[in-house]
Amino acid sequence: MKLAVAVVLLAALVASSHASSRVDGPPFPLPIHLLRPLSGSAGHPLIGVSCESWRVGVEANNVRDWKTIPRTCEGYVGHYMLGDLYRQDSALVTAEAANYAEGLNLQGDGKDVWVFDIDETTLSNLPYYAHHGFGVELYNGTSFQAWVMTGEAPALPESLGLYKKLLSLGIKIVFLTGRAEDKRNVTAHNLKMVGYDTWEKLLLKGSNVSGSTVAYKSGMRQKLIDEGYRIVGNMGDQWSDILGEPEGDRTFKFPDPMYYLS
Ligand SMILES: *[C@@H]1O[C@H](CO)[C@@H](O)[C@H](O)[C@H]1NC(C)=O
Ligand SMILES: *[C@@H]1O[C@H](CO)[C@@H](O)[C@H](O)[C@H]1NC(C)=O
Ligand SMILES: *[C@@H]1O[C@H](CO)[C@@H](O)[C@H](O)[C@H]1NC(C)=O
Numbered sequence: 001m002k003l004a005v006a007v008v009l010l011a012a013l014v015a016s017s018h019a020s021s022r023v024d025g026p027p028f029p030l031p032i033h034l035l036r037p038l039s040g041s042a043g044h045p046l047i048g049v050s051c052e053s054w055r056v057g058v059e060a061n062n063v064r065d066w067k068t069i070p071r072t073c074e075g076y077v078g079h080y081m082l083g084d085l086y087r088q089d090s091a092l093v094t095a096e097a098a099n100y101a102e103g104l105n106l107q108g109d110g111k112d113v114w115v116f117d118i119d120e121t122t123l124s125n126l127p128y129y130a131h132h133g134f135g136v137e138l139y140n141g142t143s144f145q146a147w148v149m150t151g152e153a154p155a156l157p158e159s160l161g162l163y164k165k166l167l168s169l170g171i172k173i174v175f176l177t178g179r180a181e182d183k184r185n186v187t188a189h190n191l192k193m194v195g196y197d198t199w200e201k202l203l204l205k206g207s208n209v210s211g212s213t214v215a216y217k218s219g220m221r222q223k224l225i226d227e228g229y230r231i232v233g234n235m236g237d238q239w240s241d242i243l244g245e246p247e248g249d250r251t252f253k254f255p256d257p258m259y260y261l262s
Pocket of ligand 1: 140141142
């Protein structure tokens with residue numbers, strides 16, 4: 001059992017040292033020498049490999065409170081976001097979520113809700129970030145808010161599929177976003193335009209709210225609980241979406257190597 005796991009892990013490592021990321025069945029005994037390129041030469045990590053490690057560190061919430069991605073990782077993150085892997089990583093998250101949701105014992109009283117974050121969870125700002133270095137540039141509120149006001153963010157296809165699945169199971173949708181209340185109209189319009197046509201609540205950040213995202217979002221989830229809702233699932237691209245009680249019965253972290261919100 002342990003060996004099987006080790007073989008799979010090694011096969012994945014070996015595969016990642018090739019240009020292709022396909023795992024074509026592990027050759028056995030393993031060609032260990034293929035692992036060497038991963039550590040670079042003379043103790044200097046390879047740029048691509050260190051960016052991959054950085055991304056894993058970000059996803060695992062080991063790397064925190066960063067303002068921009070490493071400058072040397074712009075190409076890596078850009079390729080990740082625009083290429084297959086971001087979509088595959090997203091599809092894995094939504095497949096797990098759908099599987100989990102299908103197995104739930106729902107009460108059918110309309111109080112079972114799924115909390116979705118918006119930016120980089122249900123809507124994608126990739127058209128904006130593609131023009132701003134995929135997170136290399138320091139966050140610019142003026143230009144980002146101007147992009148949000150266009151209302152042209154596309155749906156993340158995997159999330160839209162999950163959204164439809166959850167609705168078909170009778171789970172209601174709550175959007176909980178750090179977008180400010182003055183973005184309500186454009187956000188609602190944007191969501192509808194790309195296929196999210198219904199929801200129980202669209203919760204935006206009031207102008208009187210201060211403090212961390214964790215405090216804001218967990219406070220809003222507590223309000224839902226107080227109103228009698230059961231949060232069966234909670235999904236976001238930031239750890240601040242899914243940390244802080246009440247987290248929801250189960251949390252799902254969407255990939256996002258472009259920015260960090262504490
Ligand atoms: C932020 O974006 C605005 C609008 O594009 C631009 O005028 C401004 O110079 C930018 N600020 C910084 C610090 O780059
Ligand atoms: C949002 O749209 C509604 C009508 O659809 C309008 O009454 C309201 O003033 C708008 N609010 C903002 C902040 O634009
Ligand atoms: C902020 O204002 C809203 C109404 O716009 C209110 O429902 C909410 O309780 C207020 N929150 C705080 C922390 O004062």
